[in-house]
Every structure is written in structure tokens, then in C-alpha cells.
Amino acid sequence: MSDYILYYWSVPFRGQFVRAVLAHAGRSWTEGGDAAIAHLMEGTVRDMPVPFMGPPLLIDKKADVALAQTPAIILYLGETLDLLPSSPSLRALTMKVVADANDVIDEITLDGGRQMWAEKRWQDFIPRLEKWMSLWEETGRRHGLTAESGFLLGGDVPGIADVVTATLWATMADRFPPIGAILDASAPMTAALARRVADLPPLARLAARARQDYGDAYCGGQIEASLRKVLS
Numbered sequence: 001m002s003d004y005i006l007y008y009w010s011v012p013f014r015g016q017f018v019r020a021v022l023a024h025a026g027r028s029w030t031e032g033g034d035a036a037i038a039h040l041m042e043g044t045v046r047d048m049p050v051p052f053m054g055p056p057l058l059i060d061k062k063a064d065v066a067l068a069q070t071p072a073i074i075l076y077l078g079e080t081l082d083l084l085p086s087s088p089s090l091r092a093l094t095m096k097v098v099a100d101a102n103d104v105i106d107e108i109t110l111d112g113g114r115q116m117w118a119e120k121r122w123q124d125f126i127p128r129l130e131k132w133m134s135l136w137e138e139t140g141r142r143h144g145l146t147a148e149s150g151f152l153l154g155g156d157v158p159g160i161a162d163v164v165t166a167t168l169w170a171t172m173a174d175r176f177p178p179i180g181a182i183l184d185a186s187a188p189m190t191a192a193l194a195r196r197v198a199d200l201p202p203l204a205r206l207a208a209r210a211r212q213d214y215g216d217a218y219c220g221g222q223i224e225a226s227l228r229k230v231l232s
Contacts, residue, residue: 007032113223137187166197
């Protein structure tokens, strides 16, 4: 019997961060499914498990807690599953990494498809994408990360910051190899870290399941089609 219910669309996009933290922690969850998400979103706010505008939405069945917004969900899982660093500064920095990852996927989808990618728009964006990558690279450098070893915020074992890093960059590189090439060139230590953590058995199984369930899909819709077009 699963510990949680996760409501997120059938793609490995924003909700994949939540899936990855749950998988890393060895927790089970049930996917609510697209139809159930649509039903909740179309209903009244009064009837929602927690007031929310869109998924992910996580329900912790044992604790009878419902949460939306990716950073809030990951903070809750980190606190309740003892996955966060012990120092306040590193706990805050972990959540900064989560927020940065959330921002990156907003930008890579042009704020959820408010515009579509075109060649010039993509070329103009590449320096900003490289700067985002450099934030991870410098964060890791300051905490002893190398291409061969270490973790984003130091320590002896991968934490939430590493799981989120791997989920962000390894998934994006897998679905869009040209972005993976930019990451290798701009942030080689981050690229290596993402691969090492993504290869951990729980996350490797999650990635294989995502491939089986979602195929090549990343975020879906016209925005993904426009991104694939400029990267082809």
C-alpha cells in the first residue's frame, strides 16, 4: 500500500522532482492520473485537498497532509523523511537549489508556453541557460565538488540538492541531447554529478519507468514541440 498520492501530469517535468525525492527515500506512491487532476482543477476550491492552481499536489495519507507547489512539497518531504542537512544554512541552500531548478524549467518552457520557441529566441536564450548552469557549477565548486567525486553541497552522501540537480539536468539532457552538450561544456562538474546521481538504482529505476510510461515526452504540448524544433 502506497504512502502518498501524487497528482501530476503524465510527463517527467516539474512533478519529477517530487517523484525523485520519494524514490530516493524509498517511499511508495500512487499516481492520481491526468483525469483526476483535471477533475480537481475544475472543481471548487472548497473541495480541493489543499487550495491549488495546478499540480504537483501531494497527499501524505498517513499524516493526512495535502500540499501543492514543488518547493513546499520537497521541503515537507525533506523535513519528515530526515533528508535535509543539519545546519540552517545548508537547509536554506538546499531549498535555494530547488527554487532555482523550478525557475529553470519555467524558463525552458517560456513560462509554461506563454510564447513558443523560435530560432532567434533560442539563440538569445543560450547565454542565460549557460549562466544558470554556471550557478550549479560554482555552488558545487565552493563545496568541494569535482568531476569525479563529491556532492553539490558537500557531505558524504547525496542529498535533496543532488537529487534535484540530477532530475533537472539529467532528464533535460536525456530528452534534449543538445542541451546536454551545452551542460557538458558549460558546467562539466555539474554534468558529471547529475550522471552519477541519476545512475543510483532508485533514480535509474525511476528514469526507466518514466521512459516506459511517457516515452520521449518532457513537458508536452506545443511548447515542447517548438523546443524540439529549434534543437533539431
